Amino acid sequence: MLKKAVEGLLSKILAEFSYHPFIAPYLNADIQPYIHQWEAIARLCVRNPIRVLVGDEIGLGKTITALLIAKYLEALDRVKRVLIVVPRVLVEQWRKELIRMGIPESKIWQLESDTIDFIKLQNFPEGYYIASMDLLKREERITEVVDVPWDLVIIDEVHKFGYKTERFWRIGKMMVEAKTDRNVVFLSATPHRGDPRDYISRLQLLDPYLTESWKELDRRQFYEATHGTLLFRRTKEDINKIYEGKEVFPPAKFYAGVVKAREDEAEFIERLVNFLRSKLIEFAYERGLISERIIPLLTVLIFKRATSSPYAAMTTLERLLLRRVAPELTNELVDGV
Known part of the structure; x- marks a missing residue:
């Protein structure tokens, strides 16, 4: 009974949203977001700036969630330049996802050593920029990019930005912590890797009000308070049992195979x-x-x-x-x- 009531309410809300100038483009797009992705938009839309770590399990569409946030902010005219920082191996994947989300190729820029000078001469036109972590960890490149008026910064695989990796950590300090009015979305399937200092330090990059030491924050109350606010962490089981009410993600079984080399x-x-x-x-x-x-x-x-x-x-x-x-x-x- 409760499930039917919730489904009816959602259907009514979505029907109303189908006429909304900001939301309608997403409802009519080829990509239909899951409820947990809508939840992120609903909870974050009232914030200014949006600064969040999306730590959903692998396979739950963190990239789509981040781009939904970007397109929502763009529709509100709060975003004109988006910087997406990713490991080099993911650069092409992100470019394809941007195109799939309806971003014109003319608005997609790839920051590389051999393109950045040309883009600088054009004063970084409005659009979506993809830069590899390896590029930005270089002193001469991060200084060229850090003060560009980015309205939104998305960092994928942000667990690589730990206080122990000095050059990556510096990117976070300069691009995120020092720019408290900037919209920022962190993405990681492994937001907490067993080191509380590493995890909390990363959240402190996002939230300038977390001024206590990591030892003071490393307690149950802090983790409960930040879950669903500063951190969104959903599992496949959550999606199946709570959000969708059906087996969207069937259980996976893995078998190790040993193959003799030729x-x-x-x-x-x-x-x-x-x-x-x-x-x-x-x-x-x-x-x-x-x-x-x-x-x-x-x-x-x-x-x-x-x-x-x-x-x-x-x-x-x-x-x-x-x-x-x-x-x-x-x-x-x-x-x-």
């Missing part, structure tokens, strides 16, 4: 490991570019990167051989762990 694959791995060791030893002893102690770690990290795909193998080895930028490569790899 003869050519085994030979490639053996040669790759030997090559990496020899080059890293060369960098450590002959060139003095890296510490001997991190050779095993770097061997594993570069090996993982090089074996992810043939393209990754070629580009990784090319950088290692031709560019000879071992210190920069070392920092990038360690930051990515």
Whole structure:
């Protein structure tokens, strides 16, 4: 009985919203948001600025939630320039999602080392900008971007912005904490990774009123008060049982499969490991570019990167051989762990 009453109320509300100039475009779009995504919009629409961490489980549409917020603010004329900061591997995925959400390609800009100067000459036109974390962690690039009048900053995989990763942490301090009037949406499927200081420090970037130390805030009352306000964390079980009332997300079963390497694959791995060791030893002893102690770690990290795909193998080895930028490569790899 209660479920039918709620469904009837929602249907009536959605029918009214179908004539609303701000909401109607989303109701008629190809993408139909789930109720938990509407809930985020409903709770956040009265805030100015919006500053929130969307920490829903993987697969629950955090990207869509963030873009719904962006389009809502854009419809209210509160957003003209949006900066989306993501790991480099997600840049193309975000560009496709923007297009799928109806953002014209003419309004989508990709900030890269070879495009940023051109965009600066145009005074950063209104639109949606995608920048990789690797680009912004460079001193000369973050200073060029930080004072652009961004109306909304979206940071995906924000768990990478921890106080222990100095260069990423600096991006958060400069782009978010120092700009308290800026709309900010953090996205992460793993908002709390077992370290309360790391988690609370990230929330303090969002909320300038959290001035107490992380130890003072690390208590049950704080977590309860911020859940549903500063943090939105929903699980697939929540969606099935509470929001949708049906099995939208069926249970998943995972099975580990061990596959024996082919003869050519085994030979490639053996040669790759030997090559990496020899080059890293060369960098450590002959060139003095890296510490001997991190050779095993770097061997594993570069090996993982090089074996992810043939393209990754070629580009990784090319950088290692031709560019000879071992210190920069070392920092990038360690930051990515």
